[in-house]
Amino acid sequence: MSRRKPFLVALAGVALFAAACTSDKPATTANQAAPSAAASSSATASSAAGTGEQSKFFVQADYDAQLAMRAKTAQGPADKPWEQAIDPQMVSTSEYKKSGGGYHLCFSNAAVNNPWRQVGWKSMQAEVALHKEITKFTALDAEGKDDKQISDIAELTGKGCDALIVSPNTTATLTPAVKAACGKLPVIVFDRGVETDCPVTFINPIGGYAFGADGAEFLVEKVPAGGKVLALRILPGVDVLETRWSAAKATFDKSQLQVVGVEFTDGDAAKTKSIVSDYLARHGKLDGVWMDAGATAVAAIEAFEDAGVPVPAVVGEDQQDFLQKWKQNNLTAVAPTYPTYQWRTPVIAALKILKGEEVPKTWKLPQPKITAENLDTYLQPNMPPLHYALCGCESLPGFPETWGGKK
Amino acid sequence: MKRALPIFAVLAALLVAIAVANPFFLEPAGFLAFVKRAAPLVILAAGQYFVIISGEFDLSVGSLVTVEVVVAARLIDGDEAATWPVLALVIVIGLLVGLVNGAVTTLLRVPSFITTLGMMLVLSGAVFLWTGGAPRGALSQAFRVFGRDTLWSTLILLAVGVAAVLIMRANFGRTLVATGDNERAAALSGVRVTRARILAFVISGLAAAVAGILLGGFAGVSAQVGQGLEFSAITAVVLGGVVLGGGRGSVVAAMAGALTLEALFTLLNLYGISGALEFTVQGVIIIAAVAAGAVRLPFSLTPRKGDAHVAS
Numbered sequence: 057m058s059r060r061k062p063f064l065v066a067l068a069g070v071a072l073f074a075a076a077c078t079s080d081k082p083a084t085t086a087n088q089a090a091p092s093a094a095a096s097s098s099a100t101a102s103s104a105a106g107t108g109e110q111s112k113f114f115v116q117a118d119y120d121a122q123l124a125m126r127a128k129t130a131q132g133p134a135d136k137p138w139e140q141a142i143d144p145q146m147v148s149t150s151e152y153k154k155s156g157g158g159y160h161l162c163f164s165n166a167a168v169n170n171p172w173r174q175v176g177w178k179s180m181q182a183e184v185a186l187h188k189e190i191t192k193f194t195a196l197d198a199e200g201k202d203d204k205q206i207s208d209i210a211e212l213t214g215k216g217c218d219a220l221i222v223s224p225n226t227t228a229t230l231t232p233a234v235k236a237a238c239g240k241l242p243v244i245v246f247d248r249g250v251e252t253d254c255p256v257t258f259i260n261p262i263g264g265y266a267f268g269a270d271g272a273e274f275l276v277e278k279v280p281a282g283g284k285v286l287a288l289r290i291l292p293g294v295d296v297l298e299t300r301w302s303a304a305k306a307t308f309d310k311s312q313l314q315v316v317g318v319e320f321t322d323g324d325a326a327k328t329k330s331i332v333s334d335y336l337a338r339h340g341k342l343d344g345v346w347m348d349a350g351a352t353a354v355a356a357i358e359a360f361e362d363a364g365v366p367v368p369a370v371v372g373e374d375q376q377d378f379l380q381k382w383k384q385n386n387l388t389a390v391a392p393t394y395p396t397y398q399w400r401t402p403v404i405a406a407l408k409i410l411k412g413e414e415v416p417k418t419w420k421l422p423q424p425k426i427t428a429e430n431l432d433t434y435l436q437p438n439m440p441p442l443h444y445a446l447c448g449c450e451s452l453p454g455f456p457e458t459w460g461g462k463k
Numbered sequence: 464m465k466r467a468l469p470i471f472a473v474l475a476a477l478l479v480a481i482a483v484a485n486p487f488f489l490e491p492a493g494f495l496a497f498v499k500r501a502a503p504l505v506i507l508a509a510g511q512y513f514v515i516i517s518g519e520f521d522l523s524v525g526s527l528v529t530v531e532v533v534v535a536a537r538l539i540d541g542d543e544a545a546t547w548p549v550l551a552l553v554i555v556i557g558l559l560v561g562l563v564n565g566a567v568t569t570l571l572r573v574p575s576f577i578t579t580l581g582m583m584l585v586l587s588g589a590v591f592l593w594t595g596g597a598p599r600g601a602l603s604q605a606f607r608v609f610g611r612d613t614l615w616s617t618l619i620l621l622a623v624g625v626a627a628v629l630i631m632r633a634n635f636g637r638t639l640v641a642t643g644d645n646e647r648a649a650a651l652s653g654v655r656v657t658r659a660r661i662l663a664f665v666i667s668g669l670a671a672a673v674a675g676i677l678l679g680g681f682a683g684v685s686a687q688v689g690q691g692l693e694f695s696a697i698t699a700v701v702l703g704g705v706v707l708g709g710g711r712g713s714v715v716a717a718m719a720g721a722l723t724l725e726a727l728f729t730l731l732n733l734y735g736i737s738g739a740l741e742f743t744v745q746g747v748i749i750i751a752a753v754a755a756g757a758v759r760l761p762f763s764l765t766p767r768k769g770d771a772h773v774a775s
Contacts, residue, residue, distance in 0.1 A: 171597045324690070325682035330500060334732045337487050355682045362496075362611065377601070377683075441541070441601040442684075460599060 106315040107287070107305040113298035119306070122265040130422045137422050138397040138448045139404060142262070144416030149256060152242040153412030154218055157189035161406055162217035164208045166225035166248070167200035171351070171375070171442040175449075176399035178459055182452040183400040187407060202229040209233040213240045219406040222255075223247045227295060242409050246402045248296060257415045259401045261394055261423035264299030268348065270392035270425045271371035272307035275344040278369040278388055281312030283343030286335050288356065290323045290349055300348040313344070325355035332359035344369040350391060351442075353378045357387070374426055377441035379434060391426035391434075397448025438462045470703050470719045477726040484733045495613045501725035502620040503528075503610075503674040503681070507692060508699035508721035509627045509714060510670020513663040515700050518643035518709030519568060519575035521664060523582035524671040524696055527560055528689030530586045531675030533598045536684040540600040550606065554672050560586070561668020565661030575664075583693070590686075598684045610680020623673065627714045630666075639663060643709020691742070698745045699724045701752045724748070 198205030350373020703720030705712025
């Protein structure tokens with residue numbers, strides 16, 4: 057029996073710790089859990105809309121530019137959005153011209169560690185296979201590690217590549233490596249950016265602000281004033297995700313909606329489902345769910361289904377499992393996209409550069425959103441649940457099997 | 464069992480606190496939803512208990528859960544007919560991983576900390592290789608019903624709980640406690656120490672397989688599904704008053720520890736405290752509980768039994 061007392065003391069300590077957490081929530085959250093300015097819901101005494109402080113990644117000019125770009129018509133073939141460009145400022149590439157074909161293309165890939173990158177990577181390989189003039193294609197996978205990608209880029213610049221495509225793992229850390237490569241061969245950067253304009257062209261869709269605003273504006277339109285909205289984010293501190301949230305925050309702040317929570321899900325389906333269930337229990341009902349990425353949208357929807365309440369207006373992404381759920385249950389939903397077809401563009405750009413043709417300095421691809429009107433166009437029941445609809449891969453050889461689909 | 468009483472007091476207090484914050488919790492549906500969410504961790508803690516009570520650790524359960532879910536999704540690929548064969552395969556994988564962990568730890572005399580840490584890396588690496596870094600395929604509805612349907616997961620949890628108690632009441636349970644308490648004394652009195660430990664690892668592997676089935680069912684395919692679960696399970700067991708190093712503690716208390724941990728997380732979530740704090744809470748619990756065990760020593764009136772393995 058002698059052991060019981062100290063053990064009780066320890067448990068009391070644990071209980072006290074828990075009590076300390078619960079009685080002091082704003083301070084605890086602000087100090088320990090969300091050091092970035094984009095704080096979670098509970099640290100939001102300052103904001104009436106419940107959206108917290110604006111992210112330190114927020115740049116007003118970029119925000120305005122992206123929102124304006126959504127309304128512009130892209131130049132180029134309408135049926136090939138991966139060849140289109142919005143407001144292109146063409147630059148000459150004659151200095152890189154290499155006649156005669158027999159090109160050796162090289163690619164430093166940040167990672168293939170999520171379904172979005174897997175779909176894109178397959179599309180890029182298929183695009184390379186389309187062009188006879190590419191005789192060699194060398195790709196290195198950095199496995200999500202900055203240090204590996206730095207050495208990958210250094211290795212590729214010494215391998216006799218004619219052009220180097222880079223999909224950077226992180227923006228700031230990869231900048232010096234890209235700068236060093238720029239001095240040796242034409243460099244094409246896509247997806248995430250770098251902090252230098254030395255690459256011949258930088259390719260990506262409109263961007264995170266447009267993505268975040270597309271979803272938030274939909275909720276503002278569909279949810280009645282005063283409605284409760286839960287915002288789900290993957291994690292703080294990543295620019296492409298911060299911009300999505302900061303645009304949504306700006307939209308919500310101007311609206312009559314009440315953002316009851318901003319939570320981080322780590323992109324984990326189980327955690328997403330638990331968070332949504334807890335919010336449902338706490339608030340009785342939710343009128344809308346905003347997400348910075350749609351991979352866990354189905355888990356969030358299931359939380360409503362399992363609780364036996366109607367699914368409110370939701371924001372997802374162009375993944376097939378979400379589109380299918382949307383169609384089946386006739387949801388009120390929207391899917392902003394960050395199209396995977398952008399993986400085809402760098403190959404096309406590299407060939408243009410090696411042939412001495414002009415390319416846009418900043419190659420902005422269109423970034424469509426899926427709505428109830430065009431849902432059927434993107435729903436592909438023969439494709440796997442995690443496939444991204446905007447792959448632009450339907451016309452490529454090997455479709456659909458290469459992307460995991462059934463004929 | 465007397466030693467286990469504090470954990471039940473803490474659990475009761477937390478449940479009351481949840482009920483105050485969220486009255487829906489008092490309704491059967493609300494409470495069962497909590498049970499459903501807690502079931503995988505409770506089952507993992509039960510499995511981990513067998514390993515810990517025998518004086519070892521199993522750090523591989525988290526990545527084993529991930530492997531089970533990812534493998535099941537890829538093999539089923541939405542095909543309902545494939546459900547049962549794949550369920551069987553998932554169980555076999557769990558048993559096999561447990562067997563390898565146990566055999567390497569006992570026969571090759573590799574400390575279980577290293578064995579299972581290695582297994583954790585091997586499993587996560589293998590799954591990365593096989594999937595190319597992201598999960599593919601989909602689970603069938605028949606597979607998901609176990610984790611998604613409240614009745615099913617509650618029943619499975621009850622079955623696992625009863626089985627764990629029965630095992631500990633049987634001869635094997637006493638053998639296991641004796642092994643963890645004092646390996647040499649147990650061996651001298653005729654316990655087949657090696658066999659007991661291997662079986663403990665096999666049970667833990669099986670528990671991870673069942674937890675994987677429930678977790679995959681709960682939320683679908685995800686490559687992060689098992690992340691950090693090994694530490695949650697160990698925290699739960701320690702919270703239940705089971706002594707790290709083996710030999711003392713009850714399986715019911717270990718499972719109550721898992722419920723307590725889950726209740727704590729639910730409470731934090733209800734009060735809107737970020738999930739990042741979960742790790743901090745777990746860390747504090749592990750340190751506090753083990754410190755409680757150490758502080759006890761000078762006050763002991765009777766010499767501790769079976770300190771041989773602690774001193775060595």
